[in-house]
Amino acid sequence: xxxxxxxxxAQKVIAGNLHRTPLIGSTYLGNIVESRLLFKLELYxxxxxxxxxxxxxxxxxxxxQEKKRGVISLSAGNHAQALAYVAxxxxxPSTLVMPESAVKSKVDATxxxxxxxxxxxxxxxxxxxxxxxxxxxxxxHPFDDPMVIAGAGTVGMEIxxxxxxxxxxxxxxxxxxxxxxVGAAIxxxxxxxxxxxxxPEGAAGISKSLVVGKPVHLDSVQSVADGLAAPFAGVHTLAxxxxxxxxxxxxxxxEIVEAMRLIIERCKVIAEPAAASTLAALLFGKIKVRPExxxxxxxxxxxxxxxxxxxLL
Numbered sequence: 368x369x370x371x372x373x374x375x376x377a378q379k380v381i382a383g384n385l386h387r388t389p390l391i392g393s394t395y396l397g398n399i400v401e402s403r404l405l406f407k408l409e410l411y412x413x414x415x416x417x418x419x420x421x422x423x424x425x426x427x428x429x430x431x432q433e434k435k436r437g438v439i440s441l442s443a444g445n446h447a448q449a450l451a452y453v454a455x456x457x458x459x460p461s462t463l464v465m466p467e468s469a470v471k472s473k474v475d476a477t478x479x480x481x482x483x484x485x486x487x488x489x490x491x492x493x494x495x496x497x498x499x500x501x502x503x504x505x506x507x508h509p510f511d512d513p514m515v516i517a518g519a520g521t522v523g524m525e526i527x528x529x530x531x532x533x534x535x536x537x538x539x540x541x542x543x544x545x546x547x548x549v550g551a552a553i554x555x556x557x558x559x560x561x562x563x564x565x566x567p568e569g570a571a572g573i574s575k576s577l578v579v580g581k582p583v584h585l586d587s588v589q590s591v592a593d594g595l596a597a598p599f600a601g602v603h604t605l606a607x608x609x610x611x612x613x614x615x616x617x618x619x620x621x622e623i624v625e626a627m628r629l630i631i632e633r634c635k636v637i638a639e640p641a642a643a644s645t646l647a648a649l650l651f652g653k654i655k656v657r658p659e660x661x662x663x664x665x666x667x668x669x670x671x672x673x674x675x676x677x678x679l680l
Contacts, residue, residue: 369513371555374520377424386481390529395633397442400649401659410669417667420451426453428514434459439504443593446471446509446601510544511541511601520550526663534660537645540564540573542597543604550611558567564615565648567592576600581664591620592639594668616653623647624679642668
């Protein structure tokens with residue numbers, strides 16, 4: 368498993384290449400949940416989510432031969448955009464396997480960043496691995512990779528630097544890369560800080576994996592939060608969640624949508640469903656915090672089209 372020095376090394380890799388995203392507070396929403404509530408605006412990161420942090424760290428650690436072959440991955444959207452963006456910066460060709468049902472704006476953005484997009488109705492992972500073997504490409508996992516996890520951990524480092532008195536940090540869970548990295552960073556520096564992961568009810572891969580004690584593959588996923596709808600849990604991420612995340616809770620789609628509405632109205636920030644899940648868990652009592660606690664919700668994911676926003680709100 369990665370150590371704190373691996374996350375510190377990742378900070379050096381991304382410094383100057385990606386944004387150090389801001390934190391904002393909301394007195395109105397904080398009063399509702401009886402806490403000092405802050406939002407880590409990772410949706411202001413390049414490509415609109417935390418994903419470039421891990422991708423950039425992974426790309427930095429590839430060999431020249433691995434880069435020359437070109438990179439490939441699978442994604443519903445945010446990782447695809449990040450890999451296409453970072454690969455283009457490095458002069459490396461990228462191939463992204465995405466579901467036919469992927470949000471069109473995310474597919475279009477991936478292409479605009481320079482990625483070759485292949486849409487499929489088949490199993491994403493098996494399709495990706497088959498294409499990788501056929502084309503002899505380098506696979507960059509969307510979440511289940513130590514270097515990707517270390518990059519995601521830089522979010523946790525920034526939170527601790529900016530809010531040293533934080534009591535609770537809430538992160539969304541898709542495949543678990545963000546929760547793994549943030550959990551590792553925070554628990555390594557301040558073990559008493561509580562780290563909570565949030566999954567959609569219709570894509571509860573990590574929750575089910577925690578019950579059986581091994582990674583599970585979901586037969587289907589159905590959630591308004593496509594950014595958290597990973598169809599499988601990772602070997603690495605499950606181990607990190609088991610070690611560094613205090614609890615994982617589930618939220619319903621309607622709760623996520625209501626949290627989106629409040630974030631837009633009260634914070635003037637447009638968060639996609641995956642990002643709003645963290646506030647949803649707090650608002651609807653899935654996470655209990657002591658009165659006057661300092662709570663940071665990570666908002667990662669601002670990639671939502673006008674049409675999608677209208678259909679949800």
